[in-house]
Every structure is written in C-alpha cells, then in structure tokens.
Amino acid sequence: MTFIAVPARLSTSSADFEQQFAARLHWSAEQDAAIEDRVRDILADVRTRGDAAVLEYTARFDHLAETSMAGLELKPDELKAAFESLPSIQREALELAAARIRRYHEWQKSQGGETATYRDEDGTLLGQKITPLDRVGIYVPGGKAAYPSSLLMNAIPAHVAGVGEIVMVVPTPRGEKNPLVLAAAYVAGVSRAFTIGGAQAIAALAYGTATVPKVDKITGPGNAYVASAKKHVFGTVGIDMIAGPSEILVLADGSTRPDWVAMDLFSQAEHDELAQSILLSPDAAYIDAVQREIDRLLPTMPRAEIIAKSLTGRGALIHTRSMEEACEISNRIAPEHLEVSSEDPHRWEPLLKHAGAIFLGAYTSESLGDYCAGPNHVLPTSGTARFSSPLSVYDFQKRSSLIEVSKVGAQKLGQIARVLALGEGLQAHAGAAEMRLSS
Amino acid sequence: MTFIAVPARLSTSSADFEQQFAARLHWSAEQDAAIEDRVRDILADVRTRGDAAVLEYTARFDHLAETSMAGLELKPDELKAAFESLPSIQREALELAAARIRRYHEWQKSQGGETATYRDEDGTLLGQKITPLDRVGIYVPGGKAAYPSSLLMNAIPAHVAGVGEIVMVVPTPRGEKNPLVLAAAYVAGVSRAFTIGGAQAIAALAYGTATVPKVDKITGPGNAYVASAKKHVFGTVGIDMIAGPSEILVLADGSTRPDWVAMDLFSQAEHDELAQSILLSPDAAYIDAVQREIDRLLPTMPRAEIIAKSLTGRGALIHTRSMEEACEISNRIAPEHLEVSSEDPHRWEPLLKHAGAIFLGAYTSESLGDYCAGPNHVLPTSGTARFSSPLSVYDFQKRSSLIEVSKVGAQKLGQIARVLALGEGLQAHAGAAEMRLSS
Numbered sequence: 001m002t003f004i005a006v007p008a009r010l011s012t013s014s015a016d017f018e019q020q021f022a023a024r025l026h027w028s029a030e031q032d033a034a035i036e037d038r039v040r041d042i043l044a045d046v047r048t049r050g051d052a053a054v055l056e057y058t059a060r061f062d063h064l065a066e067t068s069m070a071g072l073e074l075k076p077d078e079l080k081a082a083f084e085s086l087p088s089i090q091r092e093a094l095e096l097a098a099a100r101i102r103r104y105h106e107w108q109k110s111q112g113g114e115t116a117t118y119r120d121e122d123g124t125l126l127g128q129k130i131t132p133l134d135r136v137g138i139y140v141p142g143g144k145a146a147y148p149s150s151l152l153m154n155a156i157p158a159h160v161a162g163v164g165e166i167v168m169v170v171p172t173p174r175g176e177k178n179p180l181v182l183a184a185a186y187v188a189g190v191s192r193a194f195t196i197g198g199a200q201a202i203a204a205l206a207y208g209t210a211t212v213p214k215v216d217k218i219t220g221p222g223n224a225y226v227a228s229a230k231k232h233v234f235g236t237v238g239i240d241m242i243a244g245p246s247e248i249l250v251l252a253d254g255s256t257r258p259d260w261v262a263m264d265l266f267s268q269a270e271h272d273e274l275a276q277s278i279l280l281s282p283d284a285a286y287i288d289a290v291q292r293e294i295d296r297l298l299p300t301m302p303r304a305e306i307i308a309k310s311l312t313g314r315g316a317l318i319h320t321r322s323m324e325e326a327c328e329i330s331n332r333i334a335p336e337h338l339e340v341s342s343e344d345p346h347r348w349e350p351l352l353k354h355a356g357a358i359f360l361g362a363y364t365s366e367s368l369g370d371y372c373a374g375p376n377h378v379l380p381t382s383g384t385a386r387f388s389s390p391l392s393v394y395d396f397q398k399r400s401s402l403i404e405v406s407k408v409g410a411q412k413l414g415q416i417a418r419v420l421a422l423g424e425g426l427q428a429h430a431g432a433a434e435m436r437l438s439s
Numbered sequence: 440m441t442f443i444a445v446p447a448r449l450s451t452s453s454a455d456f457e458q459q460f461a462a463r464l465h466w467s468a469e470q471d472a473a474i475e476d477r478v479r480d481i482l483a484d485v486r487t488r489g490d491a492a493v494l495e496y497t498a499r500f501d502h503l504a505e506t507s508m509a510g511l512e513l514k515p516d517e518l519k520a521a522f523e524s525l526p527s528i529q530r531e532a533l534e535l536a537a538a539r540i541r542r543y544h545e546w547q548k549s550q551g552g553e554t555a556t557y558r559d560e561d562g563t564l565l566g567q568k569i570t571p572l573d574r575v576g577i578y579v580p581g582g583k584a585a586y587p588s589s590l591l592m593n594a595i596p597a598h599v600a601g602v603g604e605i606v607m608v609v610p611t612p613r614g615e616k617n618p619l620v621l622a623a624a625y626v627a628g629v630s631r632a633f634t635i636g637g638a639q640a641i642a643a644l645a646y647g648t649a650t651v652p653k654v655d656k657i658t659g660p661g662n663a664y665v666a667s668a669k670k671h672v673f674g675t676v677g678i679d680m681i682a683g684p685s686e687i688l689v690l691a692d693g694s695t696r697p698d699w700v701a702m703d704l705f706s707q708a709e710h711d712e713l714a715q716s717i718l719l720s721p722d723a724a725y726i727d728a729v730q731r732e733i734d735r736l737l738p739t740m741p742r743a744e745i746i747a748k749s750l751t752g753r754g755a756l757i758h759t760r761s762m763e764e765a766c767e768i769s770n771r772i773a774p775e776h777l778e779v780s781s782e783d784p785h786r787w788e789p790l791l792k793h794a795g796a797i798f799l800g801a802y803t804s805e806s807l808g809d810y811c812a813g814p815n816h817v818l819p820t821s822g823t824a825r826f827s828s829p830l831s832v833y834d835f836q837k838r839s840s841l842i843e844v845s846k847v848g849a850q851k852l853g854q855i856a857r858v859l860a861l862g863e864g865l866q867a868h869a870g871a872a873e874m875r876l877s878s
Binding site for chain 2: 089090092093094096097100103104107108111112113116118120124125126128129131133134146147148149180216217231234235237238241242244257259260263264266267269270271297301302303307338345349352353354355356357358359360361362363365366367368369370371372373374375376379380382384385386387388389390392394398399400401402403404405406407409410413414415416417419420421423424425426427428429430431432433435436
C-alpha cells in the first residue's frame with residue numbers, strides 16, 4: 001500500500017494566512033465527559049475497596065486474572081533478569097543514556113537553589129529550605145506505546161532530587177511484559193513495581209491500598225483515562241503536566257540537508273496521527289526540497305501510514321518573509337520541540353521565548369534529545385510551554401519558607417501587620433502581632 | 440452571647456491516639472458534583488459568548504447590572520485614588536509590606552537558576568533558558584473575605600519574575616468596592632483590573648474575551664466555584680494550587696508565653712470554621728495554661744463565634760512524649776503554617792520535613808508572615824506541603840531546555856539513540872539519528 005504525505009503549504013504573505021494557520025493549529029483539549037464519569041467511578045471504587053478493586057479492573061481491562069496483588073508485583077530479581085537478558089548493545093545504550101540523563105539532572109540540581117537564608121538589618125532571618133519528596137509514583141504506558149526512555153526520564157530526576165521511594169506502575173495487557181521497560185526500571189532503580197495501569201493504577205498510587213503505597217506525586221504519560229484520573233487526583237497528590245499530542249517545529253534557514261529535516265518531521269509524525277510537524281522557512285525552494293525528500297523517504301518508513309496521516313492532517317510547511325518572522329510565529333505556537341536548523345542558531349535563539357526544548361543546529365535532531373542528550377524529554381505540549389517547563393529535578397523537590405523574626409524586627413513588623421490585619425477585619429491576627437510589641 | 444472553644448485534648452500515649460488523630464485530621468477535598476456541573480456550563484458559555492456571557496453572570500451573581508464591559512473595568516486612576524484616599528497609616532503599611540515582600544522575592548529570584556549552559560567533553564552544549572510568563576491573571580476574592588495582602592503576595596512575585604502584564608479580577612457584589620484592595624492593586628502595580636468574579640472571571644481569563652485578555656496562568660484564592668473552575672481550565676492555562684482550609688500547627692516546648700500561643704491559634708481559627716489550629720507540646724501543664732488563655736481571651740475577640748466553632752470542631756491540643764515525637768507528628772500533618780515556639784528553634788528545624796512555612800521562635804507569629812515578613816503567604820494547605828511549595832517567583836517563570844549537539848557528539852549520541860529508538864519501534868527517530876552519523 002502506498003501512502004502520501006501532503007502537509008499544508010502556507011505562506012505568511014497570503015491574505016488568508018491567519019485563518020489557515022488557526023485551522024491547522026486547532027486542537028481541543030476538551031475532555032470526554034463519558035471518560036470522566038467512568039474514571040470518577042473507578043477512582044471512588046479503588047479508594048473504597050483498595051486491592052480488591054484493583055484486581056478486578058486489571059482482570060477486566062488488561063485480561064490479567066490474578067487472585068492476589070502479589071501476582072501483580074514485579075520483583076527486583078525480575079527487573080534485573082530482564083536487563084541481563086537483553087543484547088549487550090541494548091544494555092549499553094540504556095546505561096549510557098541513563099548516565100547522560102543523570103549527569104544533566106545533577107547539573108540542573110546544582111542550578112536550582114539550595115536551602116539558604118539571609119538576615120535583614122534587624123536580625124530577622126528569612127529564607128527557604130529545599131527538601132525532596134518522600135515517595136513518588138511513575139506511570140509507564142504499556143502495550144504498543146511502551147517507552148523505556150520515558151521511564152529513565154521520569155525516574156532519574158526523582159533519584160537525583162533525593163526521593164526516598166519510587167513506585168512504578170505499568171500495565172501488561174494479557175501479561176505481555178516489555179523487557180526493555182523492565183530493564184530500564186532496573187537501570188533507573190525503582191523501589192517497587194506493579195503491573196497495573198489505567199485509572200485504577202492512578203487511584204492505587206493516589207489513595208494507597210493495602211499493597212500499593214500511597215505516593216506524594218504521580219508523573220508519567222498515559223492514555224485519556226490516565227490523564228483524566230491524574231487531573232482528578234490533583235490536590236490529593238501532585239501531578240506533572242497533562243500531555244497533549246506531541247509536536248515539532250523546525251525553523252530552517254535552508255542550510256541543513258533537506259532529507260535530515262524531512263526525517264525530523266517524520267520522527268514526530270510517527271508517534272501518532274494527532275502529532276504535529278511544522279516547518280517554517282523563508283526559503284520557498286528549500287521547502288520544495290523538503291517536500292521532495294518527504295515523498296522520497298516516506299515509502300521506506302515502516303510507520304508510513306501514521307506519518308502520512310499525521311503530516312497530511314496536521315502538518316504544515318510555512319513560507320515566511322524572514323527568519324525573524326518565523327521566530328515570531330514559533331512564539332505564538334510555543335512548540336514542545338523546536339529545532340533551529342540554521343548555520344547560525346545562536347542568532348535566532350534569543351528571539352525564541354516559548355518552547356519546551358530548543359534544539360540548536362543541524363546535528364541536533366530531536367531524536368537525540370528524546371533518548372540521550374541529557375535534558376528531559378517530558379516537555380510541555382499544545383502551547384503549554386507558554387507557562388510550563390520540562391520535567392525536572394525541581395518537580396521532585398519542594399520548598400518551605402523559613403522565618404525567624406528578631407525581637408527588634410517584631411516591633412517594626414508588628415506595627416505593619418497590625419494595621420493591615422485590622423484593615424482586613426482579622427483581629428486575632430492583629431492581636432498576635434500586638435502582643436509581640438514591647439510594652 | 441458567650442462562646443466556648445474546646446479543642447480536642449489528645450495524648451500520643453493513649454491507646455486510641457491514632458484513631459482520634461485520624462478523625463481530627465480528616466478533611467475531604469471531594470468536589471461537589473453539582474458545583475462542577477454548574478461551573479462546566481459557565482465555562483463553556485463564556486468560551487462561546489465571551490463578554491456577553493460575562494456581563495450576564497455578573498448581573499445575576501453579583502447584582503451588578505452593567506451593559507458593557509467598560510463598566511466592569513477599574514481604570515488606573517481609580518486605583519490610585521483609592522490609595523490616596525486611605526489614612527496615611529494604611530498607605531504606609533501597604534507600602535512597607537510591599538517593599539519587604541519585593542525584597543524577599545528578589546532574593547528568591549537570585550536563588551533560583553539563571554539561564555545557564557555547559558559543554559560536555561564532545562563540545563555538545565546543554566542547559567536551560569529561564570524566561571518570565573507573558574501575561575498572568577490574579578483572582579482576588581471580594582465580599583467579606585477581601586484580602587489586600589493576598590493581592591500583594593500574588594502580584595509582587597509576578598512583577599519580580601518579569602511578567603509583562605498582570606490582569607486582576609475582583610468581584611464587587613452590588614458594586615461594593617474594597618478601597619484597601621484597590622489601593623493594594625495600585626501599590627503592587629497591576630496592568631488591568633476588572634470587577635468580575637466566580638467561574639465567569641476564571642473563564643474570561645483562561646479563554647479571553649473581546650475585552651478581557653487571555654492570560655497564561657491564573658493564581659489567587661477563591662470560593663468553591665472558583666477552585667473548580669481553575670481545576671477545569673488547568674492545561675489551557677497554568678494555575679497555582681487549589682487551596683483547602685487554612686491550618687496552623689504550633690510545636691511548643693513551653694517557653695513561649697501561653698497567651699501568645701493562644702492568640703496564634705485564634706489567628707488561624709478566625710479565618711473560617713473549617714480552619715485548623717493544632718498545638719503539640721510535651722508539657723501537659725503548658726497545654727493547660729494555653730487552654731486557660733483561650734478561655735480568657737476568647738470573649739475579647741470580635742470573631743469569637745468563628746474561632747469557637749473552628750477550635751471546637753477541628754482544633755486539637757496534643758500532649759506528646761517529647762519534642763522529637765512532636766516533630767514526627769508535624770511531618771505526618773505537613774501543615775501550611777508551622778510555628779516552632781521554642782527557646783531553641785534551630786534544634787528542631789532540621790527534623791521538620793514537610794511544611795509550607797516554618798516560623799521559628801516566640802517572636803515569629805504567623806501573622807507577621809501573613810502580612811509583611813517577606814516570604815509568600817500563599818502556602819500549600821491540607822497536607823499538600825508533602826509535594827508542593829509556597830507561591831514564588833519561580834511560578835511566574837518557565838524553563839526551556841537548550842541542546843546543541845556537536846558533530847562529534849552526534850556520532851556517539853546517534854548510536855545510543857538509534858538502538859533505543861529501534862527498541863521502541865520508532866524507525867524515523869532512529870533514521871534521524873543515523874543520518875547525522877558520518878559516513
């Protein structure tokens with residue numbers, strides 16, 4: 001079967017550019033009310049009945065008929081055996097990737113603040129104390145989208161932050177375990193692992209059951225049920241962002257080989273029909289060349305059908321007036337992955353305000369960042385890079401403010417607090433401040 | 440009318456302590472399904488009809504019949520006039536508080552990372568770029584719980600982070616404007632302000648209307664409708680935490696005057712019947728002394744009824760075996776406000792893992808922190824200090840990863856990425872890495 005990939009061709013000089021651009025970008029994060037209702041029921045049931053409910057849902061949805069939770073726990077030996085049974089080339093790749101990811105996140109930790117304080121002129125001490133979370137849960141999707149790299153990207157920052165216990169959940173429909181996922185769990189070092197998934201796994205982690213320990217935060221991607229469940233338990237536990245479809249935006253000045261850029265667009269498109277690949281270039285002939293490479297390379301791709309659907313349905317090749325204008329449009333999109341495929345990427349980087357990760361220069365394919373460059377591949381999607389950040393060590397730490405008001409300081413602060421508290425009608429607040437004023 | 444406040448008396452030595460403790464702590468964050476449905480309708484309506492819907496809901500819920508959005512906008516002159524009409528003592532208190540809050544948050548900004556990068560041994564550049572959000576919305580509750588201090592605590596960190604535009608919304612039921620809130624908006628420096636509230640204000644900020652600009656993130660406390668609306672729009676925009684009832688936990692070694700501690704417990708209890716005040720001390724006679732001060736001081740409090748209900752319904756005075764045990768229990772609670780009322784607070788602080796803000800020593804009443812010590816008073820409630828942090832400058836910034844793989848680096852990384860991508864069945868990812876390998 002032959003597939004063709006025809007991304008929309010837009011030009012910022014066209015009169016109808018804004019309209020076409022908006023139509024291409026449109027993606028609704030609206031939730032399916034039926035899924036939400038179903039998830040609410042599952043969460044309530046697991047909260048009430050614990051392990052028994054988890055076992056039932058796992059039997060029903062994953063066709064995994066275990067009579068006790070022990071049968072749904074992956075023991076350390078099994079993770080280790082999975083690692084050892086891999087071909088050495090995969091073992092090495094996992095270990096090298098893990099080492100690079102660890103090194104980057106250790107650097108990142110050193111960039112964020114340590115516990116620190118200062119004293120003001122009255123001797124009052126102010127500051128913040130930074131501590132790791134006690135226990136986190138990591139959701140790892142199972143089935144066809146089983147990504148061992150995702151496990152590394154979630155577990156390693158938690159480890160580097162100093163989290164005491166990492167609990168992994170991964171559905172194994174019909175008992176099919178992915179040896180690379182188990183091996184990655186061994187390499188990343190998870191504390192406990194369960195072969196459960198869906199809303200029932202999120203509920204077990206958020207509320208705890210007799211067997212599954214209650215965690216403080218849940219991270220990791222999942223399907224619509226998992227996303228809805230995470231949103232529901234937000235507040236009971238912390239969660240990472242809710243991921244939308246994956247996106248890549250390539251800003252090209254025409255200096256990178258067009259087959260490289262075509263393959264980079266594919267590498268996003270192959271994830272999912274809803275994934276979005278966009279090329280922006282002021283060079284129309286270059287855009288033509290990339291389209292020719294798309295046509296030439298597509299038949300060689302095993303996932304050609306998904307790539308064709310994604311590029312034709314959501315892809316775009318946009319001719320801009322200039323690289324400057326391309327940067328402006330990129331800021332409006334706030335892409336998850338942003339490749340600056342230019343001879344002089346550092347000229348454009350300062351113009352780029354909103355993006356999950358910025359890949360500079362022709363050698364920096366997004367796929368290198370996905371696996372092993374070091375920075376996290378869990379990135380804000382669907383324009384959320386306007387207000388959120390890559391998953392990081394900081395997501396596995398929290399801060400407590402430290403305040404020690406000196407006797408001298410209490411005289412000054414007490415006067416201010418008293419006036420403002422009375423203005424708000426909070427007399428006990430005013431009273432507590434007043435009592436500390438020297439008589 | 441006379442009120443009595445009888446916090447539960449517990450002892451960790453009692454056989455039924457765990458049971459009693461759990462019952463006291465129980466608070467359910469479960470949402471009201473009727474509120475959720477109502478909010479969903481309002482959000483959808485504002486999203487579709489924009490200003491017209493906002494005007495209708497404001498007329499219906501706030502009894503504010505304006506025919507155009509211009510009537511619901513507070514102009515800079517009006518904010519300035521509100522400030523100038525205040526008594527000088529209030530003007531000064533607002534300005535001094537703002538200056539201290541600004542100074543702390545500037546220090547905090549310096550503690551968090553700047554944009555930074557490093558190069559590995561292959562010349563590959565890795566790092567992160569830190570940028571402020573473009574535009575944020577601040578929700579300020581109106582009516583009886585109108586807190587100007589809350590406006591300072593939300594707007595100043597946004598300013599310090601470098602946010603370009605700050606849009607404030609504040610409901611003014613029946614047109615009643617709180618001059619202190621307007622004055623605080625002047626002092627903190629908001630860009631635009633609208634007299635709208637409830638789910639309709641959250642919708643206007645999240646989706647934008649013809650008049651209200653769409654923001655990137657919404658912070659600030661509100662009632663159950665506002666909390667539900669924020670949770671719904673999470674993902675379209677960023678949000679801060681969902682606040683539960685306020686709590687204080689006092690760890691006392693018996694060295695602080697018992698009337699001071701009694702007043703500190705009141706200052707939490709006066710917020711709300713659901714607020715929780717807990718005292719932990721190894722000194723039973725001291726606990727008795729605090730109860731006597733509660734009895735003595737309560738009749739002097741204008742908000743005695745709320746205080747009595749809060750303390751009797753949710754308060755607790757807990758006798759512990761030791762200060763060490765008191766610290767352990769505090770960690771289980773993960774309180775929003777934690778006073779270490781001890782002669783030697785620095786002895787206990789290292790034992791305290793989870794708390795929003797830690798107030799050290801007898802002079803550091805929570806109320807000083809609420810208004811003017813400097814650190815943020817927007818703190819994680821209901822045990823969420825286990826995984827979240829005070830509102831901060833960092834909440835108004837976001838990070839983008841920076842990656843520039845060198846030609847040499849692409850050879851090493853390409854081999855690793857290729858193996859892992861093929862292991863995940865993502866051939867275009869492998870292809871993009873392979874193409875960068877030198878032939």
